[in-house]
Amino acid sequence: MSSTRQKLIQLLQENDTKYISGQYLSDKLNISRTAIWKHMNELKKDGYVIEGKANRGYRIISYPNKVSENTVRWNLQTEWLGKHVVHYESVPSTQPVAHKLAQNGASHGTVVIANEQTEARGRMDRPWYANTDKGMWLSIVIRPTIPPYIAPQLTLLTATVLAEVLADEVGVQAQIKWPNDLLINGKKVAGILTEMQAEQDQIQYVIIGIGLNVNQTREDFVDEVAHRATSLFVETNKEWDLVPLIQRILETFEAKYTEYIADGFHQVKKTWEDYGFKLHETIEIKTGKERWKGVFLGVAEDGALLAKRICDQVVKKVYSAEIAWFD
Amino acid sequence: MSSTRQKLIQLLQENDTKYISGQYLSDKLNISRTAIWKHMNELKKDGYVIEGKANRGYRIISYPNKVSENTVRWNLQTEWLGKHVVHYESVPSTQPVAHKLAQNGASHGTVVIANEQTEARGRMDRPWYANTDKGMWLSIVIRPTIPPYIAPQLTLLTATVLAEVLADEVGVQAQIKWPNDLLINGKKVAGILTEMQAEQDQIQYVIIGIGLNVNQTREDFVDEVAHRATSLFVETNKEWDLVPLIQRILETFEAKYTEYIADGFHQVKKTWEDYGFKLHETIEIKTGKERWKGVFLGVAEDGALLAKRICDQVVKKVYSAEIAWFD
Numbered sequence: 260m261s262s263t264r265q266k267l268i269q270l271l272q273e274n275d276t277k278y279i280s281g282q283y284l285s286d287k288l289n290i291s292r293t294a295i296w297k298h299m300n301e302l303k304k305d306g307y308v309i310e311g312k313a314n315r316g317y318r319i320i321s322y323p324n325k326v327s328e329n330t331v332r333w334n335l336q337t338e339w340l341g342k343h344v345v346h347y348e349s350v351p352s353t354q355p356v357a358h359k360l361a362q363n364g365a366s367h368g369t370v371v372i373a374n375e376q377t378e379a380r381g382r383m384d385r386p387w388y389a390n391t392d393k394g395m396w397l398s399i400v401i402r403p404t405i406p407p408y409i410a411p412q413l414t415l416l417t418a419t420v421l422a423e424v425l426a427d428e429v430g431v432q433a434q435i436k437w438p439n440d441l442l443i444n445g446k447k448v449a450g451i452l453t454e455m456q457a458e459q460d461q462i463q464y465v466i467i468g469i470g471l472n473v474n475q476t477r478e479d480f481v482d483e484v485a486h487r488a489t490s491l492f493v494e495t496n497k498e499w500d501l502v503p504l505i506q507r508i509l510e511t512f513e514a515k516y517t518e519y520i521a522d523g524f525h526q527v528k529k530t531w532e533d534y535g536f537k538l539h540e541t542i543e544i545k546t547g548k549e550r551w552k553g554v555f556l557g558v559a560e561d562g563a564l565l566a567k568r569i570c571d572q573v574v575k576k577v578y579s580a581e582i583a584w585f586d
Numbered sequence: 587m588s589s590t591r592q593k594l595i596q597l598l599q600e601n602d603t604k605y606i607s608g609q610y611l612s613d614k615l616n617i618s619r620t621a622i623w624k625h626m627n628e629l630k631k632d633g634y635v636i637e638g639k640a641n642r643g644y645r646i647i648s649y650p651n652k653v654s655e656n657t658v659r660w661n662l663q664t665e666w667l668g669k670h671v672v673h674y675e676s677v678p679s680t681q682p683v684a685h686k687l688a689q690n691g692a693s694h695g696t697v698v699i700a701n702e703q704t705e706a707r708g709r710m711d712r713p714w715y716a717n718t719d720k721g722m723w724l725s726i727v728i729r730p731t732i733p734p735y736i737a738p739q740l741t742l743l744t745a746t747v748l749a750e751v752l753a754d755e756v757g758v759q760a761q762i763k764w765p766n767d768l769l770i771n772g773k774k775v776a777g778i779l780t781e782m783q784a785e786q787d788q789i790q791y792v793i794i795g796i797g798l799n800v801n802q803t804r805e806d807f808v809d810e811v812a813h814r815a816t817s818l819f820v821e822t823n824k825e826w827d828l829v830p831l832i833q834r835i836l837e838t839f840e841a842k843y844t845e846y847i848a849d850g851f852h853q854v855k856k857t858w859e860d861y862g863f864k865l866h867e868t869i870e871i872k873t874g875k876e877r878w879k880g881v882f883l884g885v886a887e888d889g890a891l892l893a894k895r896i897c898d899q900v901v902k903k904v905y906s907a908e909i910a911w912f913d
Contacts, residue, residue, distance in 0.1 A: 355689075358689075358783075362682075362685075382785060382786065382787075383785075383788065404874075406905040406906055407734070407735075407737075407738075407782075408734075408735040408738075408888065408905065410734070410786075411734075411735075411786050411787070414786050438786055438787065439786060452785065452786075453785065453786050454783065454784065454785050454790070455734075455782075455783070455784055456685075456781065456782070456783050457737075457781065457782055457784070458709060458710075458779065458780065458781050459709065459737075459738050459741050459765055459766060459779075459780050459889075459906075460709075460738070460765065460905050460906035460907075461710065461906060463781070547731075561735065562786075578733040578735065578787050579733055579786075579787030579788060580787075
């Protein structure tokens with residue numbers, strides 16, 4: 260989009276409760292009133308609803324329901340998260356883009372968002388199906404002032420953000436499967452991929468990637484995942500507008516993150532355990548070397564999983580594992 | 587260097603105990619014997635000593651004492667470390683080059699080395715003076731199969747490698763100042779910068795940057811660091827060949843790393859404490875928020891510093907701090 264177009268949208272959005280005159284816009288943008296009028300027509304074609312009143316000027320009524328830099332930022336109620344949004348129609352994956360931006364100095368709170376990802380991946384480099392504009396695919400760049408060894412807490416924090424937004428906005432009760440998935444009725448609706456670059460004792464940056472299945476139908480899921488994936492549409496029989504969902508997620512993330520940095524992990528841990536999948540039940544834990552059954556006790560202060568091993572009743576702290584369960 | 591030149595050096599080096607005929611080289615490289623002869627003369631100009639005997643052929647006697655891909659690799663006694671060497675005459679910093687290589691899939695054990703770094707930096711982005719070919723400046727790419735939270739152990743491991751090579755090869759007793767510096771007589775001779783990219787529960791790669799002051803004179807140090815920096819030359823009054831030092835460091839690193847992956851941190855911790863600066867003494871610990879005096883007890887299992895606070899005799903575990911001391 261041309262920078263004049265972007266500036267125009269910004270001016271309209273800064274003044275979205277009142278009319279602004281064509282003359283004011285023309286002065287500010289240093290273009291003719293005819294040019295302003297042409298831009299307005301283009302915006303309307305894109306789905307913007309703009310009211311034009313003689314002698315009063317222009318006023319933006321609504322944005323197109325399409326994920327873009329402008330729609331995400333319009334009316335977003337945050338202090339620092341999403342103030343800089345980098346948007347792609349289609350990108351192999353938002354995660355490496357965010358890494359590159361962070362390495363080049365992108366600020367805390369930068370968001371990379373795509374309508375479609377063609378080569379998305381989850382934890383352990385597993386593929387994640389995001390070749391559709393029916394999901395929410397974004398990566399957040401943050402620069403937390405916490406020591407690297409507690410960074411896994413950020414995955415748990417993000418999971419609680421998603422669980423709460425799904426409960427409050429969509430009315431579905433999701434569960435968090437340790438460490439990084441959200442399930443509805445036992446099927447995966449969202450995944451989180453937290454990656455960081457760090458020195459010995461300080462984090463340079465963290466990228467939090469979030470994939471959320473929103474409007475996919477059952478038929479949209481490829482065969483490999485159909486039996487274990489779901490979407491908000493499948494669960495609620497209703498299509499969901501992506502933009503407000505994204506905004507609620509960013510707003511909730513900012514609020515919870517701010518509280519976490521100020522007060523520590525306590526509240527996150529508590530909320531996480533409210534949504535924890537199979538908490539207090541017997542699960543099977545598979546690590547690289549071993550496989551054992553235990554009672555899932557909760558999450559430790561550093562984000563590890565705590566489980567009491569059945570065979571010897573020893574409480575074990577697990578940093579990396581797959582968990583399986585028994586229905 | 588042309589790939590023919592590199593291939594020629596490789597053929598000579600693979601056969602460095604016996605003569606190889608000009609005809610054999612000509613066949614292998616698909617160039618004329620006159621071209622071979624011209625290449626040999628160029629190599630001699632670069633400082634290679636090559637013996638040519640009528641009816642027997644060529645044999646390499648010695649390499650130039652100049653850091654390059656070939657000189658570092660020739661006779662290097664390692665299995666995987668330094669099998670791939672990327673060399674620069676001058677580079678802003680070897681560390682970001684190594685990051686980029688790692689992100690593009692560089693293998694475990696790749697080494698980036700430069701004769702000079704123009705924008706080197708240490709921990710916390712502090713400048714490190716490496717605008718000279720009198721030091722050793724390199725970055726190692728490794729892909730350790732350890733959980734991210736114990737990655738700080740790798741800095742301590744690297745410090746023990748440097749301390750042992752300095753003791754064995756140079757005959758100087760260095761001390762390791764937690765977490766990442768080596769001192770001789772209280773002045774900094776080497777620094778280590780460990781950076782990683784990691785997911786929640788697995789390391790993607792670690793870059794270990796090492797800077798070692800070798801042949802600098804007192805006058806070579808810029809004013810800001812002159813009072814607290816030293817070099818092997820300053821301490822021993824002797825110039826040191828860089829290539830053998832680099833090779834001993836890579837070989838010792840590989841050996842200690844292999845032992846560490848197989849047997850854990852125990853031996854590293856023990857060696858570290860043998861060289862630990864101000865161990866069992868009173869030090870001052872400065873973290874972002876506070877400043878206190880304590881007795882330095884050693885390093886914890888996860889690489890943190892352990893100190894008993896003077897004011898209340900509580901043992902504290904410190905992940906990020908500056909330490910100061912009292913002479």
